[in-house]
Amino acid sequence: MDEKSKKLIEVLKQTHLSSGERKQLCAELVADISKMPASTEVLAPQASGPSWPWQYFAWQRVAWAIALVLIIGTGSLSAFAEQSLPGDRLYPMKLSFNEGIVRLTAPALGSPVSEVEVKLVKRRLEEAEKLASQERLSPILKEQIKIQVAKQVAVINRAEPIAAVSAPVAVLTPVSESDDTIPTAVSELGDTKPVDNREAGSMKVFSTLDDVTAPSVTIEPKTEIQTEAGGSGGVSGDMPMTKMEIEKAEALSGLKEVLEEHQTIVEELELPTIYQVTEGSGPAGAGGGVGGAGVKLPNIESGAASYGASSGGGGGGTKKSD
Amino acid sequence: MAGKPKEAEFLKAYEAYADAIFRRCFFKTSDRELAKDLTQQTFLRAWTYWREGRDIENERALLYRIANNLIIDWYRQRKSESLDDLLEKGFDPVAERESTEDKAEISWALQNLSRLKEEDQELITLRFVEDMSPKDIAALKGEKENNISVRIHRALGRLRKLIT
Numbered sequence: 001m002d003e004k005s006k007k008l009i010e011v012l013k014q015t016h017l018s019s020g021e022r023k024q025l026c027a028e029l030v031a032d033i034s035k036m037p038a039s040t041e042v043l044a045p046q047a048s049g050p051s052w053p054w055q056y057f058a059w060q061r062v063a064w065a066i067a068l069v070l071i072i073g074t075g076s077l078s079a080f081a082e083q084s085l086p087g088d089r090l091y092p093m094k095l096s097f098n099e100g101i102v103r104l105t106a107p108a109l110g111s112p113v114s115e116v117e118v119k120l121v122k123r124r125l126e127e128a129e130k131l132a133s134q135e136r137l138s139p140i141l142k143e144q145i146k147i148q149v150a151k152q153v154a155v156i157n158r159a160e161p162i163a164a165v166s167a168p169v170a171v172l173t174p175v176s177e178s179d180d181t182i183p184t185a186v187s188e189l190g191d192t193k194p195v196d197n198r199e200a201g202s203m204k205v206f207s208t209l210d211d212v213t214a215p216s217v218t219i220e221p222k223t224e225i226q227t228e229a230g231g232s233g234g235v236s237g238d239m240p241m242t243k244m245e246i247e248k249a250e251a252l253s254g255l256k257e258v259l260e261e262h263q264t265i266v267e268e269l270e271l272p273t274i275y276q277v278t279e280g281s282g283p284a285g286a287g288g289g290v291g292g293a294g295v296k297l298p299n300i301e302s303g304a305a306s307y308g309a310s311s312g313g314g315g316g317g318t319k320k321s322d
Numbered sequence: 323m324a325g326k327p328k329e330a331e332f333l334k335a336y337e338a339y340a341d342a343i344f345r346r347c348f349f350k351t352s353d354r355e356l357a358k359d360l361t362q363q364t365f366l367r368a369w370t371y372w373r374e375g376r377d378i379e380n381e382r383a384l385l386y387r388i389a390n391n392l393i394i395d396w397y398r399q400r401k402s403e404s405l406d407d408l409l410e411k412g413f414d415p416v417a418e419r420e421s422t423e424d425k426a427e428i429s430w431a432l433q434n435l436s437r438l439k440e441e442d443q444e445l446i447t448l449r450f451v452e453d454m455s456p457k458d459i460a461a462l463k464g465e466k467e468n469n470i471s472v473r474i475h476r477a478l479g480r481l482r483k484l485i486t
Contacts, residue, residue, distance in 0.1 A: 008434055012435065017358070
């Protein structure tokens with residue numbers, strides 16, 4: 001760098017604030033910045049003291065807002081799902097969520113679980129009817145509905161879901177009259193549906209499609225239903241009924257009514273034979289049954305729990321559809 | 323007090339860079355009082371960043387950037403009146419200087435500096451008046467160090483030609 005340039009730089013370097021100017025500017029600056037405190041001074045009390053409840057409530061409001069949105073959203077979906085039919089996207093929600101809530105709240109509302117299940121069976125059948133009316137009742141949907149019905153019947157019966165529920169029809173296998181297994185093959189619904197005109201007493205009910213060795217579809221309560229071989233039906237009211245037994249008997253009565261009410265779709269769904277209704281069967285001890293097999297439930301005051309042939313004597317049930 | 327360290331840190335930066343910012347403003351405006359005012363404004367604006375706890379990587383770069391923006395604003399208001407014009411009108415940029423000899427030297431220095439391009443003025447000032455290394459200038463301007471070194475060398479050559 002040449003001398004002139006050096007001199008110029010030196011002159012420029014000498015340019016600076018005087019000590020007086022510097023002090024004055026600094027004092028003004030301190031005064032100014034004291035009017036604009038650092039953000040930490042403003043935020044520090046908020047972080048520890050009085051502002052904490054505000055923050056808490058702010059989060060609480062956010063949480064409530066989220067909860068509200070979820071509730072409204074779920075409620076709306078649930079409402080839409082309620083109108084859905086098998087095969088619809090929201091139908092699984094109807095089955096698991098809506099009906100799950102119904103099942104959970106039923107005991108608290110004083111409704112027996114079995115009664116709820118009867119209503120749900122009715123619902124399944126009505127859904128099937130709607131699908132059939134819309135010509136949407138495909139074989140797959142039929143099977144799905146049958147599975148649901150079987151599960152619900154199993155709950156009513158306090159048994160495992162019927163293993164061979166997917167069988168489209170029950171198979172009635174001829175057996176000899178001397179076969180004393182006949183009575184055990186009668187469902188507690190008190191009726192069976194012979195598929196031919198052979199004597200009902202020579203029929204044994206199986207529910208399998210191809211394999212008769214599969215579990216029978218009979219819904220056989222262990223204690224409540226008494227079967228009496230030889231057609232000597234009648235009420236066996238020796239054992240006192242528990243509340244559970246009464247509920248079950250009422251539910252079975254209700255189920256029978258539902259099945260009767262929706263018999264057309266029951267037949268269209270090809271539900272297992274035990275779900276089908278025969279003439280003369282029904283609540284209050286109406287005569288029916290198979291081959292003298294007296295199937296009855298313990299007496300209850302309402303009389304609604306007695307199914308099948310109470311009078312026995314070989315009176316075979318007549319298939320209504322015949 | 324939670325804010326005190328921040329204020330103390332800021333005043334420390336003021337002590338370190340007040341003269342440099344003042345010079346920057348003074349060389350560009352040739353008005354001592356105005357340069358003081360712009361310096362004050364520069365630090366006040368910087369404080370608004372500081373107080374919010376923003377991450378400031380380079381304090382000097384921030385101050386220079388603010389000062390430059392303020393100078394540009396001032397220029398826009400002044401409708402670009404050149405120093406030569408001002409001097410011809412009797413404007414005395416170093417009025418507070420007591421020594422007439424000093425005044426003459428500064429006027430001479432400012433006149434010559436102002437004849438350089440804006441970019442050259444800035445590089446000469448930063449490198450030789452503020453004693454910043456090419457590396458720091460490069461960081462300040464966001465450019466490569468080699469590039470800055472070359473440009474400083476060329477700016478110095480142009481200054482030499484002007485004053486000889």
